[in-house]
Amino acid sequence: MASLLRCVSRLTRFQTRHISLTAARRDEYDIKDDADFKKRVLENKKPVVVDFHAVWCGPCRDLAPKLSKIVNSRDNKVDLAKVNIDHHQELAVNYGVAAVPTVMLMKDGKMITSFLGLISDKEIEDFVPKE
Secondary structure, X not given: OHHHHHHHHHHHHHOOOOOOOOOOOOXXXXXOOHHHHHHHHHOOOOOXXXXXXXXXXXXXXXXXXXXXXXXXXXXXXXXXXXXXXXXXXXXXXXXXXXXXXXXXXXXXXXXXXXXEOOOOHHHHHHHOOXX
């Protein structure tokens, strides 16, 4: 029994465990419904980048990680709301989304600016507010 415990002790000494101590990002979220959009986007005190996208859209899949990376680099000063147009068609129509990806910058419940399609990393950097 003692030799078994020594073996186990040696094994556990060399095992590596990875534990994340960082909190989940709260500045990026999927919109669930109209009430969620109203609360998280229209009533938000921070600027919100709204990404109207679809799962089947290739440019949307290319744009998503770029938007996420840049928004997350802004130290929680900007939020990213993702709106799947297949699940929220009425919301997309209400905001004039005719094609995807359509990305809007909202502040105090109003659209400040927007872009359509896949743009360069530099253009995304310039689009997402720093403060």
